[in-house]
Amino acid sequence: MGLLCVDGGWDLHALQRHLKFICLQLGSGAYGVENKDDVLTSPGGVFSPGFFPVGAVSRCTGKLSLLDNGNIVLYCKEGLVLWQSFDFPTDTLLPGQPLSKDEHLVSSRSHAYYSSGLYKFYFDTDNIIRLLYDGPEASSIYWPELYLLSWEAGRFAFNRTRIAVLDSLGNFSSSDGFTFTAADYGTRVQRRLKLDVDANLRLYSRADRGRKGIVSWQVMSEPCRIHGICGPNSVCSYDASSGRRCYCLPGFKIKDLSDWSLGCEPEFKFSCAATEVRFLQLKNVEFYGYDYGFYPNYTLEICENLCLHLCNCKGFQFKFLKHNYPSNIPYCYPKMALLNGHHFPQFEGDIYVKVPETDIFSNITVDKLDCSSQIVEQLYRSYPKSHENGSLRFILWFSCAFGIVEFFVIFLVWFCLIRTHQNSGMQGYSPIATQFRRFTLSELEKATRGFGEEIGRGAGGIVYKGILPDRRVAAIKRLNVAYQGEAEFQAEVSTVGKLNHMNLINLWGYCAEGKHRLLVYEYMEHGSLAENLTSNAVDFEKRFNIAVGAAKGLAYLHEECLEWVLHCDVKPQNILLDGNYQPKVSDFGLSQAPLKIGSRHLNPRFSRIRGTGGYMAPEWISNLSITSKVDVYSYGMVLLGMATGKCPAEETQDKMMVPYG
Known part of the structure; x- marks a missing residue:
């Protein structure tokens, strides 16, 4: 296999070694090759890696060509293509090179070791293009995230084409509906889409052959969300200044200092006896996947007892979402394996790792100070009083009082302005029923992804599909105010809001900001009769x-x-x-x-x-x-x-x- 891309640049020496090997198989002086030191070059300077079948070379009496688009093609005398490198991508996809259901990108093992790694970019059997971590002991899909349904992730599973292409202008489009554009879209530069060693899919652009490629798009903005990147029994953390780093759980040690993907191994032996183990709490740490089960409304004690009596339980994830919909209830996830560890402060949950009841974990807990046996003595110290200036003291008190009054005045003015803005936005409308709520325009723009998915259009307005913050799917109608008028909008809110019947459409809320009038209905999956x-x-x-x-x-x-x-x-x-x-x-x-x-x-x-x-x-x-x-x-x-x-x-x-x- 010929490796072309190293550290974001184009490695021409690797291509030369690859083509020299092919030419030596063909024989010196054959097909335009004068000697073993000559190589094939391309005017475009962009190349694609591939696996060349030597047996096919011996059967063909044609020529080997390196095209301007980077494709290495073996032609027979009749002009037929016997083999081409575009059909055998490794970790790189070039503009015009299709990625179908029979091909996939595979990352390299490391920057210095170019064999197949643990990550794959491919079409799954459900026709969705995905990123897969395929480790030696476990595997999981980490993009798109599995908790999202295909339509929630903007994907369309009902197709049989299964093909994706990157064009020369920087636009990538897939048959499942996924698409992206480069940051420098429209400029004609050299581009390549590569599944890097760190399992992140990146698009590189290069305007000058003498420079390395720059990243113009990447799929993962949070590198710690990539599965298996730190291996089992370890946690990944990310800081913008220091970057990503991995560390082992307490009581574990790293297997190989040169390869964090192997993870960490325990320095102790697990015991199935409930009296011989304890739990260590790691705050704001999530281990994704490999759950024994999902248990809502379990207390911390019940969840701990459940894991204690499961011999294969390595710990449990416990979350209590303060703003969870529809109610504030805790969640318990017993873990059969501690994989895909990720620490981030915004995570509303903790991991409790099962460890033996030994002395090696005594330094993990914080002992309380015991001052009962200590003698407490009061220290008497005298400090000389400084001469007080009466005028200065008056100025200080006056300034403090003036600041407090000014603060209250500013607060009252701000409060009145907010109320005035709300009243002008609603223009006299108030929630008609208790299930109603007033949405802001920014909320509905976010729910509809900028009003991007249109599901209907009429003289009165356009209907968009959206997902509300509480994960409900809604049909959001943006009214044509010039056509409908304020009277019709008031009639809709006042009429439909009062009605409640299982065979009438439900109106969940509305938006009235400035000239914008929107209505939020429940979404009907099968459309109209x-x-x-x-x-x-x-x-x-x-x-x-x-x-x-x-x-x-x-x-x-x-x-x-x-x-x-x-x-x-x-x-x-x-x-x-x-x-x-x-x-x-x-x-x-x-x-x-x-x-x-x-x-x-x-x-x-x-x-x-x-x-x-x-x-x-x-x-x-x-x-x-x-x-x-x-x-x-x-x-x-x-x-x-x-x-x-x-x-x-x-x-x-x-x-x-x-x-x-």
């Missing part, structure tokens, strides 16, 4: 349940809630389905306010026709009184569509209407 009319997953039983549930929701709006609410636009697009295909009626608050009077002549809100063509009741056209019958008629047309699998007629308006309005 219109998207599932032709789906084989919705059989007759599910269709019947959907029809009954939608009818219950409309009946609640018409007869059971405090105010009589007409939907006025009942159609399959406004009937949403959750993960169990349970229906929930949506878009019943924003397009119209609660209706208490049954004639549109008396209610200016119904001075124009509402609804969608094919589902509109005759009352809208015949200039008759608008009652709950208009929703019943539209519901009947929905039932007809559910029975036939087709829409009654083409929509005549609002063709782009989507769930959540």
